[in-house]
Amino acid sequence: MASSEIARDINRSSVLDLIRTNQPVSRADVARRTGLQRSTVSLIVDELISERWVAEGDLGQVPLGRRPRLLYLNTDRAGIIGINIMPRLTTIALADLNVTFRAEESIPTSSDPNTFTTVLISTVRRLIGQHPDMVYEGIGVSVPGRVDYLSQRLVFAPNLGWRQVDLKQPLETSTGLPVQIENAANACALAEVWSGPHKGLSDLIAVTVSEGIGTGIVANGQLVRGPSGAAGEFGHVCMDSQGPNCKCGGRGCWEAYASNSAAIRNYSQGSSRSHKPDEMITKDPITSFADILSMAERGDRKASDVLDIMARYLGLGMAMLVNGLAPSVIVVVGEVTRAWKRVGPLVQSVVQECARTHASTRIVPADDVTQPRLRGTIALVLQKHFRPRLVA
Ligand SMILES: [Zn+2]
Numbered sequence: 001m002a003s004s005e006i007a008r009d010i011n012r013s014s015v016l017d018l019i020r021t022n023q024p025v026s027r028a029d030v031a032r033r034t035g036l037q038r039s040t041v042s043l044i045v046d047e048l049i050s051e052r053w054v055a056e057g058d059l060g061q062v063p064l065g066r067r068p069r070l071l072y073l074n075t076d077r078a079g080i081i082g083i084n085i086m087p088r089l090t091t092i093a094l095a096d097l098n099v100t101f102r103a104e105e106s107i108p109t110s111s112d113p114n115t116f117t118t119v120l121i122s123t124v125r126r127l128i129g130q131h132p133d134m135v136y137e138g139i140g141v142s143v144p145g146r147v148d149y150l151s152q153r154l155v156f157a158p159n160l161g162w163r164q165v166d167l168k169q170p171l172e173t174s175t176g177l178p179v180q181i182e183n184a185a186n187a188c189a190l191a192e193v194w195s196g197p198h199k200g201l202s203d204l205i206a207v208t209v210s211e212g213i214g215t216g217i218v219a220n221g222q223l224v225r226g227p228s229g230a231a232g233e234f235g236h237v238c239m240d241s242q243g244p245n246c247k248c249g250g251r252g253c254w255e256a257y258a259s260n261s262a263a264i265r266n267y268s269q270g271s272s273r274s275h276k277p278d279e280m281i282t283k284d285p286i287t288s289f290a291d292i293l294s295m296a297e298r299g300d301r302k303a304s305d306v307l308d309i310m311a312r313y314l315g316l317g318m319a320m321l322v323n324g325l326a327p328s329v330i331v332v333v334g335e336v337t338r339a340w341k342r343v344g345p346l347v348q349s350v351v352q353e354c355a356r357t358h359a360s361t362r363i364v365p366a367d368d369v370t371q372p373r374l375r376g377t378i379a380l381v382l383q384k385h386f387r388p389r390l391v392a
Pocket residue numbers: 235236246247248249250251253255
């Protein structure tokens with residue numbers, strides 16, 4: 001691309017991003033905040049209106065002169081499909097440019113990736129067919145495992161038992177839409193800085209706590225992926241080489257101590273010390289982490305103890321993140337946030353005890369209701385159109 005085209009593209013995406021993050025906003029404000037010329041902004045805005053990315057609405061207030069029409073994102077135009085694959089259930093949703101969900105459906109996640117892909121494709125096509133008025137921008141997919149960034153294949157999802165799965169090609173062929181696949185924790189980190197309460201933050205880590213533990217790292221405003229997309233596997237950092245078996249094939253990983261599965265195992269064993277999880281689980285009917293949460297809430301001592309152990313190990317792992325990366329915020333995503341009143345202070349105290357840096361990282365629970373994984377899949381598709389203007 002010629003440098004003038006690159007400049008035009010950069011200006012266009014920064015105007016679009018400014019409208020997104022400040023809407024409703026006047027042309028004059030867009031010019032002032034981006035530092036672009038009024039005439040440049042007007043040309044870009046006219047183009048964005050004609051392409052229906054942006055719409056004009058109410059009149060804004062000014063002290064003197066003609067009142068300007070305010071600009072906002074045109075939510076009737078674009079549809080984005082978000083797919084959140086989790087070990088038991090997969091959610092498929094349709095969102096608009098403001099990441100407001102218009103429709104949502106769930107399907108069971110089959111252990112066979114081929115069967116699953118067939119059902120997934122028919123659900124996505126049905127959802128698109130039900131909203132023919134939208135222009136579809138693409139499909140974002142969040143998976144509980146690592147993704148090869150270049151080939152976009154799911155390399156390994158230990159809690160699904162899937163290896164080397166290609167979801168991109170069949171989804172693209174059947175829908176004609178571009179598909180982007182991302183690790184769930186990365187999707188959550190992206191969601192928080194894109195449309196969540198930490199919008200615009202440039203250093204943040206999302207820690208997803210479910211069957212396993214994932215970490216998504218945003219540093220200097222960018223997702224940290226590493227050359228192949230394998231970065232961020234803190235869940236499989238070894239804390240004790242003689243520790244409990246982990247689904248990755250190793251032993252004593254962080255997630256083998258601090259995940260929901262670890263809590264279920266500890267409850268079933270009645271202790272955190274035994275290292276033979278699978279033998280013990282069959283002796284007790286507790287199969288879901290939600291059971292442990294509700295029992296703890298009802299005052300069950302054993303369930304409360306299990307949550308305390310989980311909190312301690314979550315804290316140990318997070319102290320490692322604070323020591324090593326010192327982000328502004330660590331956002332915790334998962335069912336455990338429902339018990340944050342109990343778990344949060346324990347996590348904080350372990351981090352304070354073990355992270356001997358002057359980092360002032362805040363550790364906060366994500367609001368599960370806002371569906372961070374799913375919001376992340378939408379941001380994945382949209383982010384290429386919206387880029388904040390970097391002011392040196
Ligand atoms: Zn592991």
